[in-house]
Amino acid sequence: MGTIVLELSEQDERYLTNLAVLSGKGITEFILEAAFSTMEPVERKEQCRMLGFDEFWEKYPKKRSRGQAERTWKKLNPSIELLQKILAALEKAKQSKDWKKDNGQFIPHASTWLNAKGWEDEFEKGSKSWNQVLTEVQGEHRIN
Numbered sequence: 001m002g003t004i005v006l007e008l009s010e011q012d013e014r015y016l017t018n019l020a021v022l023s024g025k026g027i028t029e030f031i032l033e034a035a036f037s038t039m040e041p042v043e044r045k046e047q048c049r050m051l052g053f054d055e056f057w058e059k060y061p062k063k064r065s066r067g068q069a070e071r072t073w074k075k076l077n078p079s080i081e082l083l084q085k086i087l088a089a090l091e092k093a094k095q096s097k098d099w100k101k102d103n104g105q106f107i108p109h110a111s112t113w114l115n116a117k118g119w120e121d122e123f124e125k126g127s128k129s130w131n132q133v134l135t136e137v138q139g140e141h142r143i144n
Contacts, residue, residue, distance in 0.1 A: 050074065052083040059090055061099070062107045069110035076114055089119030096123050 053073045057066060078086060093099055099107050108118070 052078060052080075052086075056083075056086060056090070057110065059087065059094075060110045060113075061094055061104060062109060065109050065111055069114065072111040072114045082119075086114075086119045089121070092123050093118060093121065 050070070050073065053070060056073070057063075057069065060069075076082075093113075108116070
């Protein structure tokens, strides 16, 4: 599954935003629901499960065993909130001494990091605070 890019005119964007507000949903949820509504239930479930994986994989520094990482991601099936936490923690982990040591020799494979709930790890002092990183990642995923 690739990244979805919507190129909308300002008028279309306002229209979609208004529809989302009227439906009581966020713009992202509204657009995804509309896009998935034409899919068969099995296909829709599969697409939802992989939501966010491509972005995670793109940002993960050790590109090994993608298939295993995808299987772990499907099993994890993260919500949008968990996805934001995972991406924020990943940015923090990439700045940690452990991951920078010996040119990244000790960076775990993505599947290992996900299975171990690496986003819950604590990091040494001196790096960005958790709230700073989480705020940055949430800002990147805000559409409305």
